[in-house]
Amino acid sequence: KDKRSRFWGVYKRVAEEHDGEFLERYTTDMDIVLIFSGLFSAVSTAFIVAMESNLSSDPSDITNSLLKQLVQIGLGNLVEAGTAPADPASTWSPPTSAVRIQLVAYTSLSMSLLAAFGAVLGKQW
Numbered sequence: 001k002d003k004r005s006r007f008w009g010v011y012k013r014v015a016e017e018h019d020g021e022f023l024e025r026y027t028t029d030m031d032i033v034l035i036f037s038g039l040f041s042a043v044s045t046a047f048i049v050a051m052e053s054n055l056s057s058d059p060s061d062i063t064n065s066l067l068k069q070l071v072q073i074g075l076g077n078l079v080e081a082g083t084a085p086a087d088p089a090s091t092w093s094p095p096t097s098a099v100r101i102q103l104v105a106y107t108s109l110s111m112s113l114l115a116a117f118g119a120v121l122g123k124q125w
Contacts, residue, residue: 030119037116044109051105054098061092 072078 030122033119034116037112041112048105055094057092
């Protein structure tokens with residue numbers, strides 16, 4: 001019985017030492033993941049905000065077409081002005097390259113936030 005208790009005592013000490021090293025190593029790794037994903041998310045968000053204007057029509061085009069229509073009405077050219085207000089935004093669609101780039105940017109932001117969420121869960125566990 002004395003040999004068993006000594007074995008379990010040594011085992012407990014070695015296991016606690018190993019677990020302590022393991023937890024310390026992975027806690028610092030999760031800290032690094034949190035920092036990196038936070039910085040990457042901030043940069044990614046800045047690019048997404050800068051590219052957002054490519055997904056909508058230019059408001060000055062709408063203003064210019066409406067002004068042109070008002071000038072035509074003011075000059076008495078009712079036929080050329082038309083009966084419905086001009087709406088160039090109804091024919092406008094974003095370029096497919098802009099949509100694809102936005103898709104990749106939003107996907108990378110989502111994956112970065114998912115990595116940060118996983119690291120937070122790992123640290124709390």
